[in-house]
Amino acid sequence: xxxxxxxxxxxxxxxxxxxxxxxxxxxxxxxxxxxxxxxxxxxxxxxxxxxxxxxxxxxxxxxxxxxxxxxxxxxxxxxxxxxxxxxxxxxxxxxxxxxxxxxxxxxxxxxxxxxxxxxxxxxxxxxxxxxxxxxxxxxx
Amino acid sequence: xxxxxxxxxxxxxxxxxxxxxxxxxxxxxxxxxxxxxxxxxxxxxxxxxxxxxxxxxxxxxxxxxxxxxxxxxx
Numbered sequence: 001x002x003x004x005x006x007x008x009x010x011x012x013x014x015x016x017x018x019x020x021x022x023x024x025x026x027x028x029x030x031x032x033x034x035x036x037x038x039x040x041x042x043x044x045x046x047x048x049x050x051x052x053x054x055x056x057x058x059x060x061x062x063x064x065x066x067x068x069x070x071x072x073x074x075x076x077x078x079x080x081x082x083x084x085x086x087x088x089x090x091x092x093x094x095x096x097x098x099x100x101x102x103x104x105x106x107x108x109x110x111x112x113x114x115x116x117x118x119x120x121x122x123x124x125x126x127x128x129x130x131x132x133x134x135x136x137x138x139x140x
Numbered sequence: 141x142x143x144x145x146x147x148x149x150x151x152x153x154x155x156x157x158x159x160x161x162x163x164x165x166x167x168x169x170x171x172x173x174x175x176x177x178x179x180x181x182x183x184x185x186x187x188x189x190x191x192x193x194x195x196x197x198x199x200x201x202x203x204x205x206x207x208x209x210x211x212x213x214x
Contacts, residue, residue, distance in 0.1 A: 001174075002174045069172075072172060073170070075171035076171065076186070076187050076190060077171065077172075077178060139177075139178040139183025139184055
């Protein structure tokens with residue numbers, strides 16, 4: 001497995017873990033009917049910092065195991081894989097943006113529009129990293 | 141993703157050149173070992189530049205490394 005495929009796995013797992021927890025908290029608030037304002041903004045900022053720290057630490061651990069792989073320049077196939085995965089993610093984030101605009105137009109509370117838009121961004125990132133893994137597994 | 145319409149003889153050429161391994165070829169043409177593997181197995185068609193680099197490493201014309209297989213003859 002190449003360094004960049006390992007990197008995609010790290011991102012998928014950290015995103016699922018960190019933002020999975022965030023949306024679990026948000027789902028709990030929706031169930032309890034606490035959907036006024038943005039009560040979890042502080043939690044979200046802390047989780048974003050945690051995500052960055054986790055990504056850096058895990059990438060360092062993987063890079064130490066195979067330093068030459070980590071230092072190798074991105075080749076043409078890897079660039080193509082990144083472009084294809086980003087194209088797929090673009091559709092997800094566009095759909096989320098359109099739905100968020102519709103929600104604002106229909107007068108949805110800010111709690112739902114902001115968290116819905118953030119969910120679209122997270123899903124787009126998961127699509128991007130997940131797509132990279134699929135393309136690496138398929139060979140192209 | 142399905143295979144490409146391009147066949148290649150890279151595995152044979154590596155064998156004929158001192159059993160060169162994929163990593164050595166990858167280092168010489170400036171791509172990852174995984175990319176060499178994908179090219180060799182027909183899962184990825186390289187750019188013209190990389191194709192020429194492979195031919196140059198083996199010292200053979202491009203068409204000896206890659207052959208296009210037209211539809212219906214694959």
